[in-house]
Amino acid sequence: MxxxxxxxxxxxxxxxxxxxxxxxxxxxxxxxxxxxxxxxxxxxxxxxxxxxxxxxxxxxAVQTINVSSRNHTDKVVSYPQAPPVGGDHAPEWQNCGIYSKPLRNENVVHSQEHGAVWIAFQPGLPKDQLDILYKQAQGRDFVVLSPYTGLSAPVVLSAWGKQLKLDDADDPRLTAFLRANINGPGTPEPGASCSGGIGEPSA
Structure with a gap:
């Protein structure tokens, strides 16, 4: 080569x-x-x-409460919990959404019967906490968000027969509670309408 x-x-x-x-x-x-x-x-x-x-x-930590009656009534109902977690209620349900003023218990209880979760917060809750709650509720079906006078915790989540008290809106249990209880297994009328009732939510 x-x-x-x-x-x-x-x-x-x-x-x-x-x-x-x-x-x-x-x-x-x-x-x-x-x-x-x-x-x-x-x-x-x-x-x-x-x-x-x-x-x-x-x-x-969620309280499970037995609700024995769910009749329609035009009277003011004395509920054992504040906010209530079910019971006798008004014939008209509260339209789901975000409200800036307190709501009538009897109407929201009817929404709970349809599968809604009520996110109640103390009046005067700091803006950063309110912003978190608004983001959780905005655009979400079967959620009622409103202030509640005399609330025992900054935020209280209530569904039919279920309740959870939170010290902070950023608590991850809020999302978990919504996931478990919107039209949850204890809902008497799951999937019934949460619109077409009374009230004009802001979102």
């Missing part, structure tokens, strides 16, 4: 080896990136699961 041919062969061999080394480096980079992305995804999923699990387990 001539010197020129031998040199050309060595150059080709060297180029081939260099290309193999580059391909191996690219393969390693892809594997490392995939590992990092997978690990990050698993960590995010684990975090979400832990937060959701904590919120779910924290719903052990």
């Amino acid at each position: 001539g010197k020129n041919a031998e040199g050309t062969l060595k150059e080709r061999l060297s180029a081939l080896q260099a290309e193999q080394r580059r391909a191996e480096r690219r393969r390693r980079i892809v594997m490392i990136s995939a590992t990092v992305i997978t690990a990050a995804g698993m960590a995010a999923a684990a975090t979400a699961f832990v937060l959701d699990d904590r919120a779910g387990r924290a719903l052990d």
Whole structure:
């Protein structure tokens, strides 16, 4: 074999080896990136699961209350809870949505019978807390949000036969409660209308 041919062969061999080394480096980079992305995804999923699990387990604090009667009445009803969690109620239900003034118990209880959750908050609640509640309620079906005079906690969530008191609107149990109790298993008339009743919500 001539010197020129031998040199050309060595150059080709060297180029081939260099290309193999580059391909191996690219393969390693892809594997490392995939590992990092997978690990990050698993960590995010684990975090979400832990937060959701904590919120779910924290719903052990929800009060379950037996509601024995749900007749229509035009009279003022004396409810054992404030806000109420069911019972006799007005023939007209409260339209779901956001309200800036206190509502009549008897009308909202009728909405609860249809599957609504009542998010009641203390008048004078700080704006940052109100903003959180508005974001939770806005555009969401079967939620009534309103101030409630004499509330025993900053925020109280009430569905038919269920109630949870919160010190902070940013408590993850709020979302968990809504998910569990909007048209929840204890709803007497799940899916019945939450519009076409009385009241003009702002949102």
